[in-house]
Amino acid sequence: IEKVLGGWAREGRPKPLAPPVDPAARQRAGIYFINKEDVNQSSVLLGHLGGQRNDPDYYSLTIMGRILGDGFSSRLFSNVRSQQGLAYRVDAAWSAGWDWPGLFMAGGATKSQTTINFTQAIKQEIVRMTEAEPSDQELAVTKDAILKGFAFEFDSTAKIVRRLLAYEYFGYPRDYLQRFRENIEKVTKADVLRVAKKHLRPGGLAILVLGKGKDFDQPVSTLGAVTPVDITIPPPKTEKPAPSTPAAVDQARKFLTATREAMGGAGLRALTNHLAITELSINTPQGDLALKMEVTTVPGTRLLIKLTGPFGELTQGFDGKTAWRRTPNGVEEISGSGREELLNSLYRDTVLLVRDFDAPGVSIQALGAAQVDGKPVENMVISDPAHDVRVTFALDSVTHLPVKKSYRALFMGSPSEMEETFAEYREVDGIKVPSRTRLARNGQNLGEIKLTEFKANVSLEEGIFKKPQ
The missing domain is CATH 3.30.830.10 (Metalloenzyme, LuxS/M16 peptidase-like)
Known part of the structure; x- marks a missing residue:
């Protein structure tokens, strides 16, 4: 020295x-x-x-x-x-x-x-x-x-x-x-x-x-x-949307009707459930975390998520009443913010929101034209106050398919602004779904989801959504 x-x-x-x-x-x-x-x-x-x-x-x-x-x-x-x-x-x-x-x-x-x-x-x-x-x-x-x-x-x-x-x-x-x-x-x-x-x-x-x-x-x-001691993390402040007008609602209805037809039309309306198997890559400070995710959804009512990774298998479910999780340490009921976020993921399902945008209690609003990655889009808001869901969709001006989806959610316990950007649509069982989804959190790249298998109207095992004993 x-x-x-x-x-x-x-x-x-x-x-x-x-x-x-x-x-x-x-x-x-x-x-x-x-x-x-x-x-x-x-x-x-x-x-x-x-x-x-x-x-x-x-x-x-x-x-x-x-x-x-x-x-x-x-x-x-x-x-x-x-x-x-x-x-x-x-x-x-x-x-x-x-x-x-x-x-x-x-x-x-x-x-x-x-x-x-x-x-x-x-x-x-x-x-x-x-x-x-x-x-x-x-x-x-x-x-x-x-x-x-x-x-x-x-x-x-x-x-x-x-x-x-x-x-x-x-x-x-x-x-x-x-x-x-x-x-x-x-x-x-x-x-x-x-x-x-x-x-x-x-x-x-x-x-x-x-x-x-x-x-x-x-x-x-x-x-x-x-x-x-209250450790609740207050949600980030966001600007209130401009009041909706009859013209904005009418424009949203016309565009979302076209989107529903583009995503499957009659096939979408006849959908009773869907299964998506994906490969999920999440960016972490320690490097990319590779996971396999299997999601079974009965739109708006039931949900089952299976995650497999280095930690073993984690399963979360909701049977319409009880939210639960199973880890290598056992099975437990989910309450509080964990239950809230699991149910929010069910109610903000893209298929559900596009299929049922005109359901009672759901409100819609056109926000105007914009661009996503150089592609012209029309921004639409779909809100379901009964389930505390508000999602903004960027819809392709030509194909009418969803290009991006934005919403607020809890991520690792922290309120976050989340974005999903969709690419490489393919038709499966009469429904168009994106093969790749890019994830972002608070404007920062979070990872990617690669769809490996999608099935509509699958035969479900009895009790699949129930909390295991």
């Missing part, structure tokens, strides 16, 4: 101070609850502010945190997960910043039906840390794990340079690494108990519980006074 940067002149300006901790942050102990109707397990976090690395107690606190909740031999893992069987995952840590307080955190995941018991069990282990010294074995095993694992923090030049830069920038001694080892080795059982009593605040924990409250073993209020 000195060889490369040593020639840089020091300006003598002091390092900017870290912003002070808001005093109110130290007074936020309490029970916070996020009710989420579409889950069957709970996530729980308990914690408060931690400390800094320059605190003389840091070394003892590091060992304390490891004994409490780091690894298979920790108290949380042994007692809460292994002995009581309450946790899918449970851990804890005392973290410290260079010049700002870290966090003390404990928590994990459990079944909805054991949420309160799980939370109480974690808190009890925190209390127990403040009541008695750890055993000789706990101390020895934890020290050994820290000292052996510490070598991996410095197994590359980059890691070493980052550490040295941190020591210099934050004003720590250059032999901090050696001091760390020496101080870890010096920690005694009495030290661990002392710092636990001094720094852990079992009565001052902020406890956050996320889960389906009506499935809990006990009310959340069993833990204390509850502060609800």
Whole structure:
């Protein structure tokens, strides 16, 4: 570092101070609850502010945190997960910043039906840390794990340079690494108990519980006074459409009538159900995700979606009353936003909307001419207020077939502006369907759907849409 940067002149300006901790942050102990109707397990976090690395107690606190909740031999893992069987995952840590307080955190995941018991069990282990010294074995095993694992923090030049830069920038001694080892080795059982009593605040924990409250073993209020937390993501603001006029409705009716004929006419009107098998490619930060999707639809009433990918098979269904999903972990009913989005995907089906655009309660409006990828189109809105559906179609000015479909939907739990752009129509069983569909989310490319098979009016197995037992 000195060889490369040593020639840089020091300006003598002091390092900017870290912003002070808001005093109110130290007074936020309490029970916070996020009710989420579409889950069957709970996530729980308990914690408060931690400390800094320059605190003389840091070394003892590091060992304390490891004994409490780091690894298979920790108290949380042994007692809460292994002995009581309450946790899918449970851990804890005392973290410290260079010049700002870290966090003390404990928590994990459990079944909805054991949420309160799980939370109480974690808190009890925190209390127990403040009541008695750890055993000789706990101390020895934890020290050994820290000292052996510490070598991996410095197994590359980059890691070493980052550490040295941190020591210099934050004003720590250059032999901090050696001091760390020496101080870890010096920690005694009495030290661990002392710092636990001094720094852990079992009565001052902020406890956050996320889960389906009506499935809990006990009310959340069993833990204390509850502060609800609303994590609803507000939908993006959109401009209200211009008021419809009789002329706009009449123009939409004429064009959509032509679209219905272009897509199949009598065949479309006689449709009772359809099956589409597709190859779906979704763009993700980790690369393209390839999925096989099989969708069976009884327009407007029932739906079955099967997704097969690296995660195994995921099935979602709606039988006209109950929405459900089946994963490798089992079968559950879908409620809340998950149910809402599944039903919306049923009601905004292109075949349904074009076939039944003139059904009672459905409104239509022509928005005018436009272009999609250089192709002249007419934009039309089809709205079904009873099912909270509003879809804008760009219809080819010559063939009248849908070119693009735009709507608002939840994607990965987030309200999004979605677009489907259609290409390569082919006729199957008297109905014209696109062979390729390009997907976009909030104006960004999301992926593509390739149609491999389409069937109309298929013979359906009895109970295919029902929730499996």
